Amino acid sequence: MTTTLPAYDEVVARFEPVIGLETHVELGTNTKMWCGCPTDFGGEPNTRVCPVCLGLPGSLPVANKAAIEATIRIGLALNCSIAQWCRFARKNYFYPDMPKNFQISQYDEPLCFDGYLDVEVNGELVRIGIERVHLEEDTGKTLHVGGATGRIHGATESLVDYNRAGIPLVEIVTKPIPGTGALAPEVARAYVTELRDVIRSLGVSDVRMEEGSLRCDVNTSLNRPGEEWGTRTETKNVNSLRSVERAVRSEMLRQASVLEAGGRITQETRHFHEDTGDTTPGRSKETATDYRYFPEPDLVPIAPDPAWVAELKAALPELPRLHRRRLQEAWGLSDADMQSVLNAGAVELIEQTVAAGASPAAARKWWLGELSRRANETGVELADIGATPAQVAELQSLVDAGKLNDKLARTVLEGVVAGEGSPTEIMTARGLEVVSDTSALTAAVDEAIAANPDIADKIRSGKVAAAGALVGAVMKTTRGQADAKTVRDLILSRLTPTP
Numbered sequence: 001m002t003t004t005l006p007a008y009d010e011v012v013a014r015f016e017p018v019i020g021l022e023t024h025v026e027l028g029t030n031t032k033m034w035c036g037c038p039t040d041f042g043g044e045p046n047t048r049v050c051p052v053c054l055g056l057p058g059s060l061p062v063a064n065k066a067a068i069e070a071t072i073r074i075g076l077a078l079n080c081s082i083a084q085w086c087r088f089a090r091k092n093y094f095y096p097d098m099p100k101n102f103q104i105s106q107y108d109e110p111l112c113f114d115g116y117l118d119v120e121v122n123g124e125l126v127r128i129g130i131e132r133v134h135l136e137e138d139t140g141k142t143l144h145v146g147g148a149t150g151r152i153h154g155a156t157e158s159l160v161d162y163n164r165a166g167i168p169l170v171e172i173v174t175k176p177i178p179g180t181g182a183l184a185p186e187v188a189r190a191y192v193t194e195l196r197d198v199i200r201s202l203g204v205s206d207v208r209m210e211e212g213s214l215r216c217d218v219n220t221s222l223n224r225p226g227e228e229w230g231t232r233t234e235t236k237n238v239n240s241l242r243s244v245e246r247a248v249r250s251e252m253l254r255q256a257s258v259l260e261a262g263g264r265i266t267q268e269t270r271h272f273h274e275d276t277g278d279t280t281p282g283r284s285k286e287t288a289t290d291y292r293y294f295p296e297p298d299l300v301p302i303a304p305d306p307a308w309v310a311e312l313k314a315a316l317p318e319l320p321r322l323h324r325r326r327l328q329e330a331w332g333l334s335d336a337d338m339q340s341v342l343n344a345g346a347v348e349l350i351e352q353t354v355a356a357g358a359s360p361a362a363a364r365k366w367w368l369g370e371l372s373r374r375a376n377e378t379g380v381e382l383a384d385i386g387a388t389p390a391q392v393a394e395l396q397s398l399v400d401a402g403k404l405n406d407k408l409a410r411t412v413l414e415g416v417v418a419g420e421g422s423p424t425e426i427m428t429a430r431g432l433e434v435v436s437d438t439s440a441l442t443a444a445v446d447e448a449i450a451a452n453p454d455i456a457d458k459i460r461s462g463k464v465a466a467a468g469a470l471v472g473a474v475m476k477t478t479r480g481q482a483d484a485k486t487v488r489d490l491i492l493s494r495l496t497p498t499p
């Protein structure tokens, strides 16, 4: 079926979207959820496994206290109530990347529930209700090889890696979010961004979408004004913040075209495709009864001591949103300027660069200028560009000390990004330091005067402004390495009478 998608404006004029987000966060604990296997990303397949996370008969799980603590801290940061007593539950389903044939999760007794997160969208605060925050275990990874797409269709064989199996996973589920209208895609993105920042500020996960330690499923439905909420679909494989926004938008457009044609929306999971921005249908959604949940008999219930919970609450860090407000004031930025810093993903980078000794203005200049441009060109996140805040601060200190001018500093920065070393090392190795030693420059100045006698005459007759052309000539012969002020002073001292 080929249909032309309606325009977005028409869709939001005729339909009201309701969105919801389920986010999975891999915790950065040292060991897995039920065993002592290490959790770091990567590693040769099936080298970080033991009888427990391989689900071998007779092995027994023991809950990881650090994971429970991290989950409670996430719940508290999201203004949730913390259960005084709750249990883990078995979620039964067969999938090759899950060796036990069930996942230990939580069902009707989540560890944290009924909270909220305030996010800013276009300068307005939107309160997102949090239904629950619960703790479970991650699955292994299946690799389909031999096909063109890496998917199971067309693959000649499938391999499974259990290194990830049993890593603690926190699931954060929002309440349905109605009433966002045309802003639904932006609200979804703002929520995931804010959630990522909150979790990062807690130091419990590195929350990297590209490495899968933060994963997001997006629920979307449409209804006509005054009608009941529509049937929702769940879009999976949404692997970047930008994709969260695109997935909501593309699903709104698709559902609207189905509804406009008199069709019905099927409750199903859909796959988001990074390349096209479209979604395609996956399996029809299981209901909770299909999973035959029951309390996990191999684990004791969790009953966190209220005094411990109170202690964790008192020790929570400042919320990122409030932290950003404080930085904005300290840096003296307008809302629009702060927004561009946020959009560039540069808040922490600038903060760390300032902490390393640069002025806020200089730090912002490098991260939002040269480095953002390169990040856009090469399609990498600014934080992964290859320059560290400490290196940017060092670069600026060389500029402040007069050892580099702006142009040379850019060249040095290129070297930093290319991994050639520290700014000082690159400046020295490539001989890029500004030359302000007059004896070294005199020859170049005399050469420029000799080569441009008419300009020299103008300066001699009092037209000092003409010196600019000679400065330019000297800069050219010294490959931009001369100190412009020193050159100008030298030219004038040679061509104008000493008072």
Ligand SMILES: [Zn+2]
Pocket: 032, 035, 036, 037, 048, 049, 050, 051, 052, 053, 054, 166
């Ligand atoms: Zn293990």
